[in-house]
Amino acid sequence: MDVLVIGGGAAGLAAAIEAKNMGVKVLLLERDRSTGGVLNQCIHNGFGLHVFKKELTGPEFMEYLWEELGDLDEVIRSNYTVLKIDHINREVFTLSEEGIIVFEPKALIMATGARERSLNSLRIPGARVTGVYTAGVAQKMVNIYNRLPGKRVLIIGSGDIGLIMARRLKIEGMDVVGVVEIMPEPGGLIRNVVQCLEDFNIPLWLSHTVFEIHGNERLEGVTIGKVDENLNMIPGTEKYIKVDTLVASVGLIPQNELIENFVDVDQVNRGPVIDDFMRTSVEWIFAAGNNVAIHDLVDFVYEEGKIAGKFAALYALGEKLPEVKYEFKRGKNVGVMLPQRFTGTQPFKMYLRPRKSMSKSEVIFSGKTIRKFGWKIRPSEMIDLKITNFEQLPKEVIVEVNEIG
Amino acid sequence: MDKKMTCISCPIGCELTVQLDENGKILKIEGNRCPRGVEYATHEIIDPKRVLTISVKVENGVMELASAKTDKPVPKNRLNEIIDFIKKLKIEAPIKRGDVIVEDILGTGANLVVTRTVKKRN
Structure with missing residues (x-):
C-alpha cells in the first residue's frame, strides 16, 4: 500500500479521494462504523459553499464525498483503531475484528480531527450528575439516535455547535432556557447567533457562566451569574435556574496522541507544525483538518485534505518534494495560524485567527502589508489569505495583525 | 433610519447597514461583500425567510x-x-x-x- 489515511471525516475522505485520483493505492482507517465524522450528525446547512458552490447539509456533504471516492469498500476499513505509529520504522499498528494488523505505508496522512472539551475541565462546583452532555454528544443523540436528552436545558458556551444545538433542541420540543457565554463576545459565527438564537427567541447571556451545578444523581438546576473582565465571578449576580439538562459547548481539542511525541507541535494550534504541502516535521507523515488546528469551515478542511492527499501520493510515488525554505513566526495579535512553514514553490492558502476583534485591520508580513480588511475580523472567524508572491520575503516571516484607524 | 443586521447567507456573516426612508423603503444597503447580501437584506426587511x-x-x-x-x-x-x-x-x-x-x-x-x-x- 502507498498511502494510509487515519480518520474518515471530511479531511480524511478528501485526502483519500485525491490520493486515489493520483493513481496510488490508498487505504483509509476509520474508528467508527462508517465514515463521515461529525458531518453525519450536522444536519444543519452551511457546508460546501466554497467547494461545491452550493449550500449543503452535513449528510449531503458527506455523501458527495462518498460519491467522489467511488468504491468505498475498496478504500475504507471501518472499525479500525490505530494503536501506535512507529515513525522510525514507518509502521502503523492497528486493532480491529481481524486482530492486530501492522501496516507499512510509504506515506501516512493524519486526519484524526478533534475531540470536545468536557465540562469537567471548567472545574464547576457540584456533583457530577446525569444530564450533563457535550454539545456533540447531545447532537448525536438527537440527530442520529432519535433521543432527547431531557426536558429543560441550558447551554454553556456559545461555540457554533452550542448555538446550533440550542435551535435543534428547541425545534425538537425542549424548553431551551438560554445560552451562557463567559466571554463578552459570542464564540461562534454571528450567523449562528442570528439564525439559531434570535430567530427562536433564545436568550444569550454574555459575560455569564455556570457557578454551580445542583442535584445528586440527576441534574436539578444550575446557578449562573456574571463575570468581570478578568472572568472572575461577581458576587450578588447569582441566579438559580431549574434545568434537567446542561449542554456544554466549550471548545474542541485537536487529537494528536498518536504523533505528538515525535513531530514538531505548535502549542497555539495544539497540532503538528505543517508546511504548504501539509507535511509534518516527519517527512513521510502528512496531516490535515481539525487535528492540525480547529477550523470553522469544512470546506477549508476538505481543501487541506486534498493537498495532503496529492503530496502524500507524490511522495509515495518516489518523487522528491521541495524542501521547506521559509518559516512563519507569530507576531502581534496572531492566534491560530497555518501553515507555519512553506517551500515557496507554489501559491498556497494561509489561515489565521486574530487574537482580538478589530473593525479595520491589516495583515503584515515582516513589515510589509499583504492584506487589508475593511470589515470586522474576530477570533471566532478564521481568515484565509492567498499567498502567491514570496520573492521579497525573508526566510523568517513575522506575521502580525494590526488594527488601523 | 439605519437598520443593522448580519447577513446569514454564508458563514462569513457580513455586517450590513440598511438605510430606510420614513415609509420603510430601502434606500441603500452597505457592508455586503457579495450580491447575496443585498438579496438577504431586502428579504429581511420585506419578508424574512429561512431554510429549515x-x-x-x-x-x-x-x-x-x-x-x-x-x-x-x-x-x-x-x-x-x-x-x-x-x-x-x-x-x-x-x-x-x-x-x-x-x-x-x-x-x-x-x-x-x-x-x-x-x-x-x-
Whole structure:
C-alpha cells in the first residue's frame, strides 16, 4: 500500500479521494462504523459553499464525498483503531475484528480531527450528575439516535455547535432556557447567533457562566451569574435556574496522541507544525483538518485534505518534494495560524485567527502589508489569505495583525 | 433610519447597514461583500425567510431518522407551524438523498427534501 489515511471525516475522505485520483493505492482507517465524522450528525446547512458552490447539509456533504471516492469498500476499513505509529520504522499498528494488523505505508496522512472539551475541565462546583452532555454528544443523540436528552436545558458556551444545538433542541420540543457565554463576545459565527438564537427567541447571556451545578444523581438546576473582565465571578449576580439538562459547548481539542511525541507541535494550534504541502516535521507523515488546528469551515478542511492527499501520493510515488525554505513566526495579535512553514514553490492558502476583534485591520508580513480588511475580523472567524508572491520575503516571516484607524 | 443586521447567507456573516426612508423603503444597503447580501437584506426587511433543517421519522430503516431540509427558504413567521407539521410525518425506508417528502409544504412553495440516504433494515 502507498498511502494510509487515519480518520474518515471530511479531511480524511478528501485526502483519500485525491490520493486515489493520483493513481496510488490508498487505504483509509476509520474508528467508527462508517465514515463521515461529525458531518453525519450536522444536519444543519452551511457546508460546501466554497467547494461545491452550493449550500449543503452535513449528510449531503458527506455523501458527495462518498460519491467522489467511488468504491468505498475498496478504500475504507471501518472499525479500525490505530494503536501506535512507529515513525522510525514507518509502521502503523492497528486493532480491529481481524486482530492486530501492522501496516507499512510509504506515506501516512493524519486526519484524526478533534475531540470536545468536557465540562469537567471548567472545574464547576457540584456533583457530577446525569444530564450533563457535550454539545456533540447531545447532537448525536438527537440527530442520529432519535433521543432527547431531557426536558429543560441550558447551554454553556456559545461555540457554533452550542448555538446550533440550542435551535435543534428547541425545534425538537425542549424548553431551551438560554445560552451562557463567559466571554463578552459570542464564540461562534454571528450567523449562528442570528439564525439559531434570535430567530427562536433564545436568550444569550454574555459575560455569564455556570457557578454551580445542583442535584445528586440527576441534574436539578444550575446557578449562573456574571463575570468581570478578568472572568472572575461577581458576587450578588447569582441566579438559580431549574434545568434537567446542561449542554456544554466549550471548545474542541485537536487529537494528536498518536504523533505528538515525535513531530514538531505548535502549542497555539495544539497540532503538528505543517508546511504548504501539509507535511509534518516527519517527512513521510502528512496531516490535515481539525487535528492540525480547529477550523470553522469544512470546506477549508476538505481543501487541506486534498493537498495532503496529492503530496502524500507524490511522495509515495518516489518523487522528491521541495524542501521547506521559509518559516512563519507569530507576531502581534496572531492566534491560530497555518501553515507555519512553506517551500515557496507554489501559491498556497494561509489561515489565521486574530487574537482580538478589530473593525479595520491589516495583515503584515515582516513589515510589509499583504492584506487589508475593511470589515470586522474576530477570533471566532478564521481568515484565509492567498499567498502567491514570496520573492521579497525573508526566510523568517513575522506575521502580525494590526488594527488601523 | 439605519437598520443593522448580519447577513446569514454564508458563514462569513457580513455586517450590513440598511438605510430606510420614513415609509420603510430601502434606500441603500452597505457592508455586503457579495450580491447575496443585498438579496438577504431586502428579504429581511420585506419578508424574512429561512431554510429549515430538521429530521423526519423513518420506519424500517437502518436509522430511525432521516435529515431533511426545505429546498427554498420559507417565511420565518411560519417556521413553528411547519415544524409541527413535519414532526407528525413518518416515511418508509428506503429513501435517497434528494427525495421529495412533501411538495409545496403548507403552501410555501418550498419542497421538503431528504438530505440523507437511509437504507431499508434487513
